[in-house]
Amino acid sequence: MPKIAADGQHLTVLNLFTTDTAEKQEKLLAAMRQIVDAAAYEGWISSTVHAGHDKFGTANFIQWRSTEDLDARYAGDEFKHRTLPLFGEITTSIRLLQNEIAFTQQKPALNGVTEVSPTRDDYTAIELFGVAEADQEDLVDALGASQEYLLDVPGYRTHTVLRGLKARGIEGKFVVVYSQWDSKEAYDAFRTEAQPDRVPDRLKVDARVQALRTWYDDNTYRVVHTRSAGE
Incomplete structure (x- = not known):
């Protein structure tokens, strides 16, 4: 099963497709x-396919050995x-994002491991944040x-911050957050929590993110398929 780690060993690619x-x-x-x-x-390590939940679409979380392998x-x-024309026929947008893992955090019960697999029951959110180049590191933090x-x-499991390197389908710099939750209900409760009920640390972070981001997009997913090299 693919694991996410901020160890700098892999290029992480998120291919995000929307449809209608x-x-x-x-x-x-x-x-x-x-x-x-x-x-x-050559250089491909793993791919994990996600089915869109809140909006129609898909995500493929891919690990590569290097940028050179992906470019090939x-x-x-x-x-x-074949691949791009096929997807072009059935999508409304295509975003091919190259990233490096900048940060991971997990509930203590997960022993410092973030795992992506259809054998798990994670409710997954992928959020995209546009950012000015000079502000990218501040937004990552x-x-x-x-x-x-x-x-x-309640209901939070893990989140991973990916520093955007370059992309097809996005102009400028970006940051991605990939988070895992117990359920849709837990995630929605967190997202819709009223301002007066939010803890002070969250209010500070929310204000900082709002000031730094230039645009925002998101969707939620369920993992449906995965395969690694050698399987």
Whole structure:
């Protein structure tokens, strides 16, 4: 099962697709499963496919050995002439995000490990934050180390902050938060908590993030398929 660690050993890619119907989401998932199950690319480590929950779409959390290995994949005829055109037919947007893991945090019961797998029951949120280049590190800190208060939030399991390196489908710098929760109910309760009920640490972080971000987008997911090299 793929594990997330801020150890600098892997390039982490998030391929995010949106679409407009449940039928197209199922087509996306089928195509992604087929690609993942056939993957034998130099430097590819693992892929974990997510099905959109709150909005139609998919996410693929991919680990690569290096940027050079990913660039070779993108330069190949299969990707340029089969994969991208196929996804272009059934999506409303395509974002291919290259990142490095900047921070991870877990509930103590998870023993410092963040794992992504369809055998788990995580309710997963992926949030995208646009940011000015000069503010990217401040936003990484605000979304990561400054959010220790989350450990006391009911239903919270883990969150990971990814520093955006470069992307297709996004202009400028960005930061991604990948978080895992017990349930949709727990996540929604956290997101919709009234301002007067929020702890002071959260209010400070919320204000800091709001001041730093230039745009925001999100969706929630369930993990449906994974495969690693050698399986």
